[in-house]
Amino acid sequence: MTIWLILLAMGLITFALRASFVLPGDRLRLPPLFKRALRYVPVAVLTALIVPMALAPAGALMLDWRNPALAGMLAALLIARYTGRTLLAMLASFALYLLWLRLLA
Amino acid sequence: MTNRHHLFAGMLAMLPLMVGVLPFGLLFGTLAVNAGLTGWQGFGMSAIVFAGSAQFIGVTLLASGVSVPVLLATTLVINLRHVLYSASVQPGVQHWPRRWRWLLSFMLTDELFAVFNLRLQNHGGGADTRWFLLGNSIAMYGTWLASTVLGIVLGQQIPDLSHWGLEFAMVATFAAIVGTQLTQHSMVAAALAAGAGAMLLRGMPYKLDLILASLAGIVAGLLAERLPARTVTEVQP
Structure with missing residues (x-):
């Protein structure tokens, strides 16, 4: 059970990073540094x-x-x-x- | 061209990268069951996380009994590069319907980014590119899941693969990935600092050494970028 929760958390983190600019649309800009x-x-x-x-x-x-x-x-x-x-x-x-x-x- | 054509074109464009990913999926499945995950958990990791290097590190850290916060922090750091991909494709897809952007967000792996970003640059982000993305996604996700399953079956057939030196497979894989990047001196600086840092800080609790050494590498890379520019300005007066 714990393993599945860990997998889910890893998946959520990965998804959040990939979605970081694609999902909010044009509201975000990445600092150059x-x-x-x-x-x-x-x-x-x-x-x-x-x-x-x-x-x-x-x-x-x-x-x-x-x-x-x-x-x-x-x-x-x-x-x-x-x-x-x-x-x-x-x-x-x-x-x-x-x-x-x-x-x- | 119909939507179906764009979908098939998307799958076809992914083919060379699918061939490259297949051995990694196979290896991941094999390592997962040898690290103590059940077949379903190994498959679940590929289905839910869908990020090769994070999964490799994940099973290695799980097997070494690392704490959950460190495992998640490592996942965050190792996958940070996807923020760069997300920012790169954003201008081309910001007008897309939400469900398509959800699909892209889940599927945006290194390989898909390479193929899809090229398509965006050459053809723009029209409706045809959405179907192209769906083709990319089916091909890549399908390959990753299928090769994971094959690896799991293989790992269950041959128990105790560690006797075959398979734990070294991860070193070989990551060293090969790092090697292709070492063409710039700033990347070499990053690698040297990260490697030296990891050796010096070895054995810190919660695998904090991994995070700190990585940060040292990133800082070294950024500093090394400035080196040639500085010499030029000094010579120029």
């Missing part, structure tokens, strides 16, 4: 989320080339940066991660 700040939200949030998962996969810092999650994350970042292909970067990164696990296990 806010607009510029919004551009950085995806990169900032996603990076803040994955960097600890890659650099400290088991809780302790593992700043080491033998860390499969770190190798995989760097591969995804670089491939996506230079090819612009999200799906390719994701699959190559996952393949490299599994290879690292097998080779260094």
